[in-house]
Amino acid sequence: MFAYIVRRLGIIVVTLFGSSFLLYNLAALSGDPLEALRTSREPNVQQQIIALTRQLQLDVPPPIRYFYWLKGILSGLVGHIDFGMTRTGHPVVDQIALAIPTTLRLVSGATVLAIVFGISIGIITALRQYSRFDYAMTFVSFLLFSLPIFWVAVLLKEYLAIQFNDFLGEPTITPQWIFFASVFSGIFWAAIISGSRARVFAIFGIAGTSTAALLSILSATKWFANPGFGPIVLFGLAIGIAFGVTYLSTGLGNSAALKSALTMAVLTLILYYPNQWLFGVSNKKLVYVLMIVTLFVVSGLVPMLFSKIDRGPIIRTSILAAFLMGLLTVIDKLMQTWKPYMETDAVYFRPVPTIGQVNPLLEPGNFWINFLDILVHLFLPTTALLLISFAGYVRFSRGTLLEVLNQDYIRTARAKGLTERTVIMRHAFRNTMIPLTTIMVVDIMSVIGGAIITERIFGWIGMGTLFNQAIGSFDLNLLMGVFLLTGFLGVSANLVADLLYSTLDPRVRSGAGKK
């Protein structure tokens, strides 16, 4: 295994050497960095040209200049890495260090959401293969595959930002929209759950009416102007989570797991006001870290009360449920922050921005308002990225699960008399996750390279912007810096994916077996 990893790392180094050499020369030959200066009419043009030539070593032919650059990189081996300077005289390393957190903030939420939603929908479509829902989702994912992101982004800006802001000014939903939403929700749930004809109609009716009722109440109480759950609704949702998580994780037959999850729901209710107080009194991050630690410790310990045997799955259920309920509490707090946020001078009732990373006019100080500000700015780019990458996960998880469901071990599991839940969640789903994990690794690492187009449209300054800027101003060092990082992450993602695959799936021995 060790020899295998070393060999792969060697290949990575050779590959990066080759491709960086290729790109360096390509970029160097494709344009003249002095072009802008040559046509300029400033009096000291000659000095500027000489200075820039010296700074960027333009008198050295590119293939040789590449090795100067490489020398700087290789000196990283002895502790002092040198990516060179940008045209404006800043070290490239600093620029990249500034850009990475921005890019991470931009892409991480979208990637996580795409994975969660994509896999859930993919699994549902596979379990309901050839149903109307399956066909509809196939069409939707092909449609999303074919959407240019810059086009979607403009639509999002118009409908989710400008018109949504207008709506928030007068947050009542018109009867037509309530009707459409109810019909849609009825069709959606009926398609997912399916069954006999009478059952489908019943589900359609229930889902449709409840959506209509919910929307009417929200509209009548102007909920969107001042949203929030309040303790009672929060408790209801927490109980829902308790049942849902228990069902998926251990099955409702496991009474200890159900009891611990329900205890968590009760704790959510009891701690509602203390939590609000804690959220309110302090802006110190330490308090929040302690709260999170307490959440995990308590949810890990409570199951001990209910069971003495087979504690693993029960603790897992309890922690997962508590985590989701904690998330719900935070969402509730953010919703309560919504009104004060809208009323600040910087926002003034137009909360959803079309561009930018944060609202520069907003004064710092209030943790929740600033947090909400970041989230609101993430809203549009995250949605755009989510729409684009979601389709891939749907198709891939659907295909993998269908393949897994055809395997002999699934037949064996069914023949043993296991419940359908156990067959799907424990035998099929886990095996589906093996190839999915490797895809995720590659996806996550490649996404750090920056969403070039998304960043540009939404005015974020991350890796993609650096790269754009580097090409536009013939900034070779900057371009190569960005490339080296993304290229390295790209090739090492493949290595990590291969290693993960062989660890997760003992049938595959990518390292030991070959040659």
Place this chain on the structure above:
Amino acid sequence: MIFKRKQKVVENLAEANENAIFNKETEGLSQGQIVFRRFVRHKAAMISVFVLFSLIMIVFTSSGVKIGPFTIPGWWQYKFDQLLDLRTEGCPPGVVGCPTLDMVPSFIDGTGMGLGMHPFGQDDIGHDYLSMVMRGAQRSIYVMVVIGFLGGSIGIVVGSISGYFRGWVDALLMRLTDFVITIPTIIIGSVVGYHFGNLGVGFLAFYLGIFAWTGLSRLVRGEFLKLREMEFVDAARVAGASNRRIIFKHILPNAVGIIIVSITLLMSGAILLETALSYLGFGVVAPDVSLGSLISQFQDSFTIRPWLFWWPGLFIITIALSINFIGDGLRDAFDPRQRRRLGKKEKAASRDQAKIAAASN
């Protein structure tokens, strides 16, 4: 209990019957004919073939073609770079150059259906937008086809050579593939497009094409590694066939399914890549237009003149979507495990037959 067993018998017989139906259908047909029949049966793919074909015909016949001294006129009167007067009549106040396309029949609003003078409207200085969109679609489709063709051929050649010969040839070619894979296509496209964009759309297409083959070559290599160990290859070799003959006549036809499918996917990716590059300003540059550059140029006028934004986007989506569906249909058609689902009638028929057979036992 007895009832259940009987049910089981009926089910088994029904399955056997279905098998018989499938076998009868494919009796005496060549592999190509079977694949073709399966493809034709894929509704979404057939609709997409029709849509894509008509779209390409409409787009390419809109402007005239010049062959030597003769000019064949297109069906649309304006050129994409022809400056016209901005039309204001019939537009909402404050808006110029609105579209004249009227799809509502006359018995509803009384004006009747028709194209009018500028069906897609006009841009901000008076160009006819229909001819611009047609021109943009021509460029985009052209780039897409060149990338598909070039990337496809290089990918097939590299993949088959390295898969067939293995050894040091394989190692060398695969390292080359790794080099190219490491550099994201959008970076290559941008670097080259930014500086050579003025060399025209042909150059752009060529350039993207010679970097777009990596995925395909890996796929073809994998297929060749598998197929070269098969008996029919040994048989051909024993019969004295040359390497070239074995590669092109024996192995390649067996790998054609995978190749065709991934070329279609390559093409649907290519049109998005081209439009994205043009959007960033690194692809097709002014005065020429492509669907991406049109969107980039007019994205800010969405609130006032949305038609400038909708049309090119709809063309991109239509093209990419139909190619994706065609690719899906081809994949199903080439997949030997794939079987069509019997229609309700056929299913019922085979079930009835099975019941009769079970009863007569």
